[in-house]
Amino acid sequence: MKKTFATLGMSMLLAACGSSGTTTDDLAQSVPIMTKVDLTKVENDQVPVTVNPGRFTTQTATYRLPRVVQGTYSVSDFGKYIDNLKAFDYDGNELAVSKTDTNTWTIANATQLDYITYLANDTFDQEISGGIGGDAPFSPAGTNIEPDNYVLNLHGFIGYFDALKNNQYKLDVVSPASFNRTSALQDVAQVTSEDGKTVTTSYFAARYFDITDNPMFYGNLDVEEFQVGNIKIVLSVYSPNKIHSAKQIKDVIETMMQAQKTYLGDIDSTPRYDIYLYLSKGEDDSPKGFGALEHHTSTVVVMPEAMPFEALAESMTDVVSHEFFHIVTPLSVHSEDVHYFDYNNPTFSKHLWMYEGVTEYFATLFQVDQGLVSEADFYSRIMDKIQVSRSLDDTMSFTIMSENILDEPYASNYYNVYQKGALIGMCIDILMREESNGTRGILSLMKELSMKYGKNNPFEDDKLIDEIVAMTYPSIGDFFNTHVIGDVPINYNTFFEKVGLEVGETRVKTNYIQNNGALIVGANPQTGSIYFTDAVTENSFWNEHGVKPNDVIKSVGGVDVSLQNANSIFQKVYMWQPGTDIEMTLLRNGEKVVIKETLKQSYTTGRTLKEKTNATNAQTALRKAWLKG
Secondary structure (H helix, E strand, O other), rough: EEEOOOOOOOOOOOOOOOOOOOOOOOOOOOOEEEEEEOOOOOOOEEEEEEEEEEOOOOOEEEEEEEOOOOOOOOOOOOOEEEEEEEEEEOOOOEEOOEEOOOOOOEOHHHOOOOEEEEEEEHHHHHHHHOOOOOOOOOHHOEEEEOOEEEEOHHHHHHOEEEEHHOOOEEEEEEEEOEEEEEEEOOOOEEEEOOOOEEEEEEEOOHHHHHOOOEEEEEEOOOOOEEEEEOOEEEEEEEOOHHHOHHHHHHHHHHHHHHHHHHHHOOOOOEEEEEEEEEEEEOOOOOOOOOOEOOOOEEEEEEEEEEHHHHHHHHHHHHHHHHHHHHHHOOOOOOHHHHHHHOOOOOOOOOOOOHHHHHHHHHHHHHHHHHOOOHHHHHHEEEHHHHHHHOOOOOOOOOOHHHHHHOOOOHHHOOOOOEEEEEEHHHHHHHHHHOOOOOOOOOHHHHHHHHHHOOOOOOHHHHHHHHHHHHHOOHHHHHHHHHHHOOOOOOOOOHHHOOOOOHHHHHHHHEOOEEEOOEOOEEEEEEOOOEEOOOHHHHOOOHHOOOOOOEEEEEOOOOEEOOOOHHHHHHHHOOOOOOOOOEEEEEOOOOEEEEEEEEOOOEEEEEEEEEEOOOOOHHHHHHHHHHHOO
């Protein structure tokens, strides 16, 4: 999972445990659980769902919706989006049902249970004002129910019986015949109604994990396909106002993924990969958690539709590349906590530094390795990660944080897995390059681990670091003990010295609400106003146009600014691009000041990496091996 802008977010890709034999509390494993989601009978944004588990041999049955889904590292409580759950016996009579907690229902007289029904709400509509009973799930893990679009993250619609997670599932999705339908879960049949208005698409899942691991996209979609090596890529785009097209985005994604495949080499774990892009209108009932959630063979991405194409292309490159790199870890390299995931009471691995950090590092490094960005741009991204990581708790043990990521103070520092986690990957990479005279790096290490384990063979969580040290060098063990298991902040200058780089100050590009990642606007809760801080003087565009500290931002583009709408307004300001005509009204000492200009690139003073003038040949060679493999 990866979150962008002001929200934080990828992730675990999971494989469920193998089938077990029938028990007295179980249904025969050969009997599929029959499920149905009917998109043609939606009322009040609720989708009717039917689940037929077959015959139970026990007096009670427990049905659950996931409390936590893999890859999110936060509590989602999908049970709170389920209404009116009923159970019926074989004569059509209702059975007694009790809801024992947010996500759990217990059914009495289960030997007589024929099927259950309920209504599933979407989560996108609940993101305003905290949703139902608290925060809604991160948007790419959520669900959408609209007349022309359905985001079917199936963990929001289909649950599981406690003892039957390893049973096969048959899923029927009924939809209007006019809809496009995309899913990485292979359909096994399609039946069109006699009047030609609806289509029932049937899917097969080997176990509940495959239900949760294969999202679907239904509706008025724009779909493009292309080939990357032996992998077919299917890109499905929903742009409600038709601002962006799949064809336009395809060119960007294809270039990026071809480069990724070249970088990865012989790592090739899936014949098909789906990218589902939902573009949010930015209205009150629109999703606001921008980023992505990965699965084994797909990723769901949510971005603002208002983004200029250049900004969308850059974000898609960063976000989708991160998600696709998860085919390395945790798809091919993961612990037992990941492999045997418990949706109700999960335990977490110690190794978010690898699952998210190394993945984010690959998504950053491959772009300079393959010539998609310059070395200067790569250095700038590394410095940004250092700055952001130091704004979080830089003294936490990363392994302790990972194991306790749902709890405070660790949960509020989760974003650091994409910042310091990536920097941990960088340091290990440089150390391995140094120890091997440039011939080995963290990518080769991950390939070796993939060959040793693979997607069906989890490692023991407590033993992984010792195994890595045995496969590499004692210096790697020292680094882990000090900076990953231990809580000593990393002195990055030590690692930059090894590759002939040094940190210096320079003029760096920035946007129109930040200086080098730090906000230049603040809020006054007493007056309900948003204002420019002292830092605005260091932002070249605003400084050149006379903006001063404490200027209150009255309106942007003719829209009055308040605490209630500031987030949506400044997300758009964040996406402003040079060449755009803008208008902003300020209040300075009670008087209006209007800024009406065409944007120029804004700059500020920042710290950057640069090559040392006296770098040795060995340092230069090591830097080349690091950046260009």
